[in-house]
Amino acid sequence: MGILSRSAGGKKPNENMRLIVTTFVGLAFGFLIGVSFPTLSLTKLNLSSSLLPTVDLSYTEDKKSDISSQSLPSSWPSERSKNSSSQDQSLNGKSRIWVPSNPRGAEMLPPGIVAAESDFYLRRLWGKPSEDLTIKPRYLVTFTVGLNQKKNIDAAVKKFSENFTILLFHYDGQTTEWDDLEWSKRAIHISARKQTKWWYAKRFLHPDIVAPYDYIFIWDEDLGVEHFNAEEYLRLVKKHGLEISQPGLEPNKGLTWQMTKRRGDREVHKQTEEKPGWCTDPLLPPCAAFIEIMAPVFSRSAWRCVWHMIQNDLVHGWGLDFALRKCVEPAHEKIGVVDSQWIVHQTVPSLGSQGESQNGKAPWQGVRERCRKEWTMFQMRVANAENAYFKAIGVDPSNSTAH
Known part of the structure; x- marks a missing residue:
């Protein structure tokens, strides 16, 4: 009896200790589970749809980035307006910028840093950028030139004030030979051998490059300008609402079309009479809405359209003059010839000499x-x-x- 009594009494402390240890272990285990639970991905839990709201948890960065390489759906603007409160999107806890209204390719930039346009203004290598320019020319004139026409181009450039940026396209590769001309130091020189002015225009006169200029002159090198003043020319262009224009041509020098022949009794003309059968409509080329491609002048908005119409591989530009009317409306009112500021086409066959003899042909x-x-x-x-x-x-x- 004594032995049994001591045995029963000896078990009680051990059972109490075991209970305490078990409770402590259980609490510790539960604490560890509780701490680790928030880091578990909900996408790895097989939970019933009735327990969670419908949420697309499969959205990834790859899907988001695909938007930049695909055409945006027509419904995009309305969807975007629903989320107009913020342009930043959240991805993996990080802020990411996506602005569909930015230029193509720049959607990931904040709009405030996007520089969508450029210019031909020369910059210094020192000092403050804000102090680089003493004047910002409002107009651009380009000549496609060879060294043989240096004297003629010198005379032409002097007809344009400091309100013009001067840009020379050199088809013969000779550029330093122009350094003795004072204005040449502030001109832009671009050289590519044996190319035409429309080849240059397509590659270097993108609308976003020439955007600062109100008007763009794209001229040949063989033009006599004794009776021409650029500032007065533009005054008349603005007065008569011309978006695409050219100076009148001296009547006896290489005329092809009646439309571009200078009229001595007026400032501007927009229509003419041609040979019988040449004009199917008096308001269509070559009787109206027509100029030639030797000395065209474009407004900024007209050039944005014309640049897109210039074909990348058709470098001579023939036929372009008949299609210019597609870029302004009404064309017979906004395309014209300025008679009181006229030029002489000297018809120098400079590009012909840049060709190559083939099959016995010159x-x-x-x-x-x-x-x-x-x-x-x-x-x-x-x-x-x-x-x-x-x-x-x-x-x-x-x-x-x-x-």
Whole structure:
């Protein structure tokens, strides 16, 4: 009896200790589980949809970045307006910028840092950027030149005030030979051998590059400017509302079209009479809405359209003059010739000498043949593009007003 009594009494302290240890271990384990639980991904838990709200947890950075390489759906603006309270999007706890209204490719930049346009203003390598420019020219004049026409270009450039940026495209590769001319030091010189002015224009006169300039002159090198003043010319262009224009041509020097012939009794003309059968409509080229491509002047807005119409591979520009009307409306009112500021076309065949002799033909013959081929190719491209457009929208091209 005594032994049994001591045995029963001896178990009690051990059981109490075991209970205490078990409780402590249980609390510690529960604490560890509780601490680690928030770090578990909900996407790895197989929870019933009735326990959680419907949430798309599979959205990833890859899906988001795909937007930049695909066309935005038509519903994007309305969806964007719903979230207009913030342009920053959250990704993995980090703020990310996505601005669809930015220029293509710059969607990940804050709008305040986007510099979408540029210019030809020369900058210093020292000092404050804000003090670089004493004047910001409002107009741009370009000449496509060879050294043989240096004297003629010198005379032409002097007809343009400091309100013009001067840009020379050198097709013969000779640039330093112009350094003795004072104005050449402030001009921009771009050199690429044996190229035309429309090749240069397509590559160096992008609308976002020339955006600071109200008007852009894209001129040949063989123009006599004795009777021309650029500032007065632009005054008349603004007065008569011309978006695309050219100076009148001296009547007896290489005229092809009646439209560009100078009228001695007026400031500007916008229509003319041509040979019988040449004009299907008195308001269409070459009787109206027409200038030639030797000395065109474009407003900023007109040039933005014309630049996109210039074909990358058709470098001579033949046929472009007949299509310029597509970039302004009404074309017969906004395209014209300034008569009281006129020039002389000297008809120097400079580009012909830049060709190569093939199949026994002189270099100039090959150049002229390509000019004619390009004219035909350009006309076909314009016609095919218009027909495809009208067909796509369900309109009979023969009933359109684009032709």
